[in-house]
Amino acid sequence: MSDYRVRDMIFNLFKKAQDKLSDDELKNISMIACDEAKGSVSNLKTTVEGIASLIANDSNHNPVDASGAFIDDKNIHRLLYSIASQLEFVLTLQELECEADMNLFIRSSKP
Numbered sequence: 001m002s003d004y005r006v007r008d009m010i011f012n013l014f015k016k017a018q019d020k021l022s023d024d025e026l027k028n029i030s031m032i033a034c035d036e037a038k039g040s041v042s043n044l045k046t047t048v049e050g051i052a053s054l055i056a057n058d059s060n061h062n063p064v065d066a067s068g069a070f071i072d073d074k075n076i077h078r079l080l081y082s083i084a085s086q087l088e089f090v091l092t093l094q095e096l097e098c099e100a101d102m103n104l105f106i107r108s109s110k111p
Contacts, residue, residue, distance in 0.1 A: 007092045014096060018103050026100045033097035040090045044083065051079070 014029075021029070 004088075007088065010092060010096060011099075014099060018099070021103075023104060023107065026104050030097045030100035030104070033093040033100070037090045037093040037097070040086060040093070044086050044090075048083070 018026075
């Protein structure tokens with residue numbers, strides 16, 4: 001399933017349920033989405049740093065001593081698609097957090 005279909009599914013479900021969710025449920029959605037986004041960004045940062053270290057290490061050695069992880073460009077596009085997919089997931093979580101927070105704000109603004 002593509003990232004966009006997953007994102008659309010999450011938002012369609014949220015839109016249908018938002019009026020039936022309690023304030024506590026909206027707060028939980030917001031909090032969980034925020035925590036998951038932070039964790040995902042932290043994991044992605046660690047992954048990208050590890051990749052950067054491999055590339056830096058390989059560039060400092062002759063090809064025989066290099067790990068070879070990124071010498072072959074046949075797999076680099078998969079890595080970049082994976083990183084893009086992780087970023088799309090984080091964006092979805094952040095948007096879900098904003099939607100939940102906006103619903104809470106609107107509810108609290110009503111007399």
